[in-house]
Amino acid sequence: MEDFLININGQIHNGPEAQISVFDRGFLYGDSVYEATRTFNKKPFRIDQHIERLFQSAEKISLTPTFSREQILSEVLKTIHAGSASDATVRIVLTRGTNSDLGLDPELSGPNNLIIFTKEIKPNPAWWIADGVSMIFFQKKIEASGSLPKTGNYQENILAHKEAHAQKAYDAFLVNTHGFVTEGTTSNAWIIKDGVLYTPPLKDGVLDGLTRRALLEMAKRQKIILPLIEKSLNKDDFRNCDECFITSTTRNIVPVTKIEGRNVGSGSPGVMTLELLKQYLEFVN
Amino acid sequence: MEDFLININGQIHNGPEAQISVFDRGFLYGDSVYEATRTFNKKPFRIDQHIERLFQSAEKISLTPTFSREQILSEVLKTIHAGSASDATVRIVLTRGTNSDLGLDPELSGPNNLIIFTKEIKPNPAWWIADGVSMIFFQKKIEASGSLPKTGNYQENILAHKEAHAQKAYDAFLVNTHGFVTEGTTSNAWIIKDGVLYTPPLKDGVLDGLTRRALLEMAKRQKIILPLIEKSLNKDDFRNCDECFITSTTRNIVPVTKIEGRNVGSGSPGVMTLELLKQYLEFVN
Helix, strand or coil: CCCCEEEECCEEEEHHHCEEECCEHHHHHCCEEEEEEEEECCEECCHHHHHHHHHHHHHHCCCCCCCCHHHHHHHHHHHHHHCCCCCEEEEEEEECCEECCCCCCHHHECCCEEEEEEEECCCCCHHHHHHCEEEEEEECCECCCCCCCCECCCHHHHHHHHHHHHCCCCEEEEECCCCEEEEECCCEEEEEECCEEEECCHHHCCCCCHHHHHHHHHHHCCCCCCCEEECCCEHHHHHCCCEEEEEECCCEEEEEEEECCEECCCCCCCHHHHHHHHHHHHHHC | CCCCEEEECCEEEEHHHCEEECCEHHHHHCCEEEEEEEEECCEECCHHHHHHHHHHHHHHCCCCCCCCHHHHHHHHHHHHHHCCCCCEEEEEEEECCEECCCCCCHHHECCCEEEEEEEECCCCCHHHHHHCEEEEEEECCECCCCCCCCECCCHHHHHHHHHHHHCCCCEEEEECCCCEEEEECCCEEEEEECCEEEECCHHHCCCCCHHHHHHHHHHHCCCCCCCEEECCEEHHHHHCCCEEEEEECCCEEEEEEEECCEECCCCCCCHHHHHHHHHHHHHHC
């Protein structure tokens, strides 16, 4: 783990030495928000949007930031430049702070703790593109309502991921309480059907992913080959699509070739999916 | 905070110095379970039941304990005896472990981390008994299903508690997606109506509280003055009851005299509630 750099409230540590108080509310109660992005050639991808979204997540859980946007940006850049990797993953965690006593009351909390993780990104495994990945469906219990904050309460997604592994799948598509597919456990979900690209709308309870946003922007500016529609999609829409893929900031676009053990389309990564990946990489680089 | 003793994987620290890796999955994802109990005269209250319930919570989130029940008991006793308090709060946190990398996959995790907090309990404030406390209702979004695990995903309860404070109330009663009142944010909920004591059943999504269990046991053995029925209760049942109280291991029985700003019964702590508190303290001491 020594290739991690961890910035805790401005101090940079190596991975194994980075520690936080057991009274941190992120540790005690999952009372924190986070963002994950990456660098391309030392430059953080859409960092302003990520920091903005971090503040939106904070607002959704009534967490009042004691760091400014500028302070967070400056600490992110400091951490990136302290490392040697040109392509690095960047995780930003903001917790409500360290409690002076056990208890839920936010008034027990001191100022926020800001933790930034950076680490060199390894290229995606070649088989993701050659073969695609497999997914299952996982029924959520938390009622969906609008775009989700990214918080330290991640247990439902861990259960979904664990269930996927138990079934020898790569990951799970989450299904909301209304029966709509929302996203992967750490990715956004997409299908192609009859030459049209679809993704679920934020209102179904979807993380407002930055790669998702980039694809929406590319579609608006007609930089992608397909028309794009945001629309509620159920399990059958996914089962019966021509192509399927997931997106995330660190993994870009990953083809999905099996859902619940059955082939998506031909069972090989889709031609249009691979073309979108090419166009996406040109767009962000 | 110096009066806290914290045992981390067998090492005892003073509160402010007790730290955990930022790769601990409790910190990253709320991927942990916990128990809270107390000592009476250095003896932990129903510690075997608490440890058993910790293992049940672990099972519900597919967390495989790498500590045995005996090891946890031994560390709890060690921590209690390292302190001077005869009446102490005891919090036991078991996280899935420290990750070797960022990622949800439980296979990234090393062995569990076991953290035990102990601290002298201050007596309940006198006004809780003299005046009682006030409560609001808070609508949950997480669908209830059976008795709840006690986990590090506590954000919904934090929001409920924060909303209660914003409304100048002591705490909130959580209301499940079916409209039934389940519990307080860190307590069980009880009402008395026409000489009968009622509490919501575990199936409504209720923490299997140890003080709750003790009262059920006392009722079974006819050690309390009232008949006791477990029954789904809605907001109107609480609004129109004769007496109301909450229970928790550290606070015992606390009378509730206001709900949503309106008096419960006469607006003073109920006569039967105070009698139950007396009987409860005799029972556990």
